[in-house]
Amino acid sequence: MTAVRARVRACRLADTYSHTRFHLALRTKTQPSTYHRLLLFRVNNVYDSNKSESDTPDAKEATEKEAPCPTLATVQNPGSDKPELYCMEETCPHLGAPLSHAEIEIDDIEDTRAVGELEDEFHRADLPVCPWHQYDFATGLKTCTYNVEVIGKGDDAEVWVDAPHNDGGHEWEVVEFRGVSEEFADPPIPSLKDLNLGDGPIPSTVPGQPQLELPSELPTSLLGFAHLVLATADPDLKCILTKEGVQRMRAGKLKSIRPTKGEIKRIRETVGLLDEPPRFATIVPLNKRGKLGRGGTEKSRIKMLHALANIEQYAIDLAWDIIARFAEFEIEGERLPVEYFLDWAKVAEDEAKHFSLLNKRLREMGSYFGSQTVHAGLWKSAMETADSLLSRIAIIHLVAEARGVDMNPLTLAKLRLAKDEESAAVLEVIHADEITHVTTGHRWFSWICAKQGLNPVQQFRDEVSSHFHGDLKGPFNVEDRAKAVSDIARLMGERQDERKHSR
Numbered sequence: 173m174t175a176v177r178a179r180v181r182a183c184r185l186a187d188t189y190s191h192t193r194f195h196l197a198l199r200t201k202t203q204p205s206t207y208h209r210l211l212l213f214r215v216n217n218v219y220d221s222n223k224s225e226s227d228t229p230d231a232k233e234a235t236e237k238e239a240p241c242p243t244l245a246t247v248q249n250p251g252s253d254k255p256e257l258y259c260m261e262e263t264c265p266h267l268g269a270p271l272s273h274a275e276i277e278i279d280d281i282e283d284t285r286a287v288g289e290l291e292d293e294f295h296r297a298d299l300p301v302c303p304w305h306q307y308d309f310a311t312g313l314k315t316c317t318y319n320v321e322v323i324g325k326g327d328d329a330e331v332w333v334d335a336p337h338n339d340g341g342h343e344w345e346v347v348e349f350r351g352v353s354e355e356f357a358d359p360p361i362p363s364l365k366d367l368n369l370g371d372g373p374i375p376s377t378v379p380g381q382p383q384l385e386l387p388s389e390l391p392t393s394l395l396g397f398a399h400l401v402l403a404t405a406d407p408d409l410k411c412i413l414t415k416e417g418v419q420r421m422r423a424g425k426l427k428s429i430r431p432t433k434g435e436i437k438r439i440r441e442t443v444g445l446l447d448e449p450p451r452f453a454t455i456v457p458l459n460k461r462g463k464l465g466r467g468g469t470e471k472s473r474i475k476m477l478h479a480l481a482n483i484e485q486y487a488i489d490l491a492w493d494i495i496a497r498f499a500e501f502e503i504e505g506e507r508l509p510v511e512y513f514l515d516w517a518k519v520a521e522d523e524a525k526h527f528s529l530l531n532k533r534l535r536e537m538g539s540y541f542g543s544q545t546v547h548a549g550l551w552k553s554a555m556e557t558a559d560s561l562l563s564r565i566a567i568i569h570l571v572a573e574a575r576g577v578d579m580n581p582l583t584l585a586k587l588r589l590a591k592d593e594e595s596a597a598v599l600e601v602i603h604a605d606e607i608t609h610v611t612t613g614h615r616w617f618s619w620i621c622a623k624q625g626l627n628p629v630q631q632f633r634d635e636v637s638s639h640f641h642g643d644l645k646g647p648f649n650v651e652d653r654a655k656a657v658s659d660i661a662r663l664m665g666e667r668q669d670e671r672k673h674s675r
Contacts, residue, residue, distance in 0.1 A: 178335040178345045184331035185322055187213050188255055191351030193272060195262065196333070197611060200342040205628070207615040208336040208344070209511075211264040211271055211352075214255045259318040259333045268429070268510035269304035272352045274424045295649035304424035316479065348608050394421055394513055395431040395499055398492040399443045401520070403449035407485050407531070409539055411524040414488055418521040421514075429509045436499050445497055447555070449489045453482070453546045465587035474539045477595060480602075481530040482546040482577070484523050490554055491520035492569060498561045503623045515612050522605045529598045534595065557639055562620055569613025576606050608675065 196210040216495050263270055300517040335344050386409075391397050395415030404410045420426050428435060465472025476619055495516050531541045552573060555562035580603040587596040622626040 178343070179319075179321070179332045180335050180346060180543075182212060182259075182331045182333050182346055183349050184327075184662050185255070185324075185331055186327065187349065188212070188257065188331060193352035195272065195350050195352060196259070196346060197348030197608070198344045198614075199337060199347045199611075199615075201345055202342055205614065205618045206342065206622075207611075207618070210259055210333065210336075211262045212257060212259045212320070212331070212333070222229050229485070232583060238266075240415055246391075249439070251482050252312070255412040257320045257331060259320050261316045261512070262513065264302040264304065264557060265316055266302070267304055269302050269424060270422050270513065271302065274303050275301050293557065302309075303422060334617075337340060347611055350604065350608065379386075390416065390420075391426075393428040393431060393435060394517060395427055395428070395435060395439060395496060399439055401492045402446050402449050402489055402496065403443070407452070407481075407527060410485070410488055411528050414492075414520050414524040418517050419503065421517055429513050431499050432580075433500060436538065439496075447594055448551060451548075453542045453544075455548050456545045457547065467583075467590050467592070470537060473590060473592055474534065474537055476586075477534055477546060478539070478541060478544040478546075480599075481527055481534065481541050483550060484527040484530060484602075485541075486548070486550045487523040487547075487573075488520055488527065490550065491516050491523055493554065494561075495520075497558060498564070506623065507650045510618060515615070518644070519609050519612055522609065526605065530599060533595055533598050558580065562617065563639050565613045565617045565620075566632055567639050569610060570617060570632065571636060571640055573606055573610050573613065577610060580606065625668050 180198060183194070188194070192215075193211060193213040196212050198208045198210065200206045239656050260271070262272060276486045288444050321332050323330050323332055330472075334653055335342075387400065391400055394417065397413065397420075401413050401417070404413060417426075421429060431439075465475060467476055495513055498508070534540055534543075548570070552571060554564060554568050580599060584596055584599050584603070587593075587599065617632070618628050620626075
């Protein structure tokens with residue numbers, strides 16, 4: 173008798189019309205938390221046939237807003253009014269290659285996993301090809317695929333997928349559902365192809381700063397890119413190099429993702445770890461920065477956006493630093509898996525995207541990044557936890573980034589009150605990504621605690637008590653914190669209650 177697999181609600185069917193590929197992060201509801209990442213993708217450009225005729229053009233237009241990814245290959249299926257949805261592991265099982273940007277190969281295969289009833293035994297299927305070694309997933313790797321089912325009709329239709337194959341009887345929940353997209357500034361920041369490596373210096377986008385000296389050649393490993401980005405002062409070039417490194421990683425053009433111990437040793441001896449990344453902007457102590465204002469005037473909104481851009485610039489460095497600084501981390505001889513490096517590289521790419529969007533908006537408002545002084549508070553907090561990966565994740569990604577999740581809705585409200593919808597749209601993109609970054613931190617904090625036999629909630633309490641200084645004042649964005657983490661989302665509020673009772 174065939175066992176009935178548990179299923180997980182992934183999203184509303186209408187949510188699948190915005191992009192063709194989606195990241196799905198699942199987490200067990202039981203503690204300690206276990207994470208699993210899947211990829212949901214749609215292979216035909218369709219719209220909801222249950223919509224009224226007057227709604228059809230808008231719905232159809234929504235389906236054509238694909239992720240701005242040059243390697244994304246989608247297929248029109250004009251004979252169908254339902255989306256063909258597939259779900260599979262987000263990484264290839266062989267070497268861990270990310271499949272979110274993999275090429276799509278068209279083939280005729282027997283497949284019963286598509287949404288909707290199939291009239292023929294065989295139909296055209298469009299499945300990814302591993303970018304690292306060209307493995308064709310149409311050849312029968314069913315352990316990597318998951319059944320997809322649409323339940324309900326019209327606006328009530330929902331997409332459900334099988335629970336992970338190694339579920340062990342756990343109950344799962346979806347904590348991240350977002351389209352595969354890199355919404356960099358439009359027009360986008362230049363690529364290294366546009367700039368032509370080795371052709372000589374180019375003007376800096378920061379007024380008064382020297383011309384940029386591009387590297388004559390690029391690193392061949394993810395660790396090499398981490399050190400290169402950290403040593404880059406110009407924020408735009410930092411974003412360019414970040415985007416290039418992550419794209420090469422996905423395309424299989426880097427020799428290593430998880431570095432060997434020999435590579436770590438060589439780079440540490442020749443480059444070393446930075447005490448502080450170089451900056452063009454003037455750095456002042458945190459307590460010396462001016463007040464940002466309430467956003468009622470354009471001048472105060474420029475200050476707000478500039479402050480956010482500064483945080484994003486340091487966030488780029490911190491994502492690369494957690495790769496470079498802890499590359500040799502081990503637990504009883506077991507090294508960090510490839511997925512750790514993939515996750516933080518994606519975070520670095522997101523932060524570069526955020527900076528590029530904020531800097532573009534500053535220029536639209538007649539300003540630029542570097543026009544205001546900046547502080548290095550976030551980096552200093554990170555350096556206080558430079559000797560412990562658990563401490564770093566707890567303070568930077570489960571406290572500092574979670575505070576961003578708390579404060580973003582308040583900033584959004586100020587921007588909308590001032591009718592600055594363009595700036596609000598940028599912050600909405602940032603806010604959605606930051607929730608997933610807290611999830612990434614929680615994933616690896618929980619993973620390390622599980623490997624070391626630690627209670628993640630108690631360990632988080634201990635890390636915050638030891639390394640976080642001062643009080644965190646509300647309000648706390650409980651709803652979005654709960655999306656990011658399950659067991660420690662409430663802890664900062666509880667900590668404040670404990671302090672009040674102890675006084």
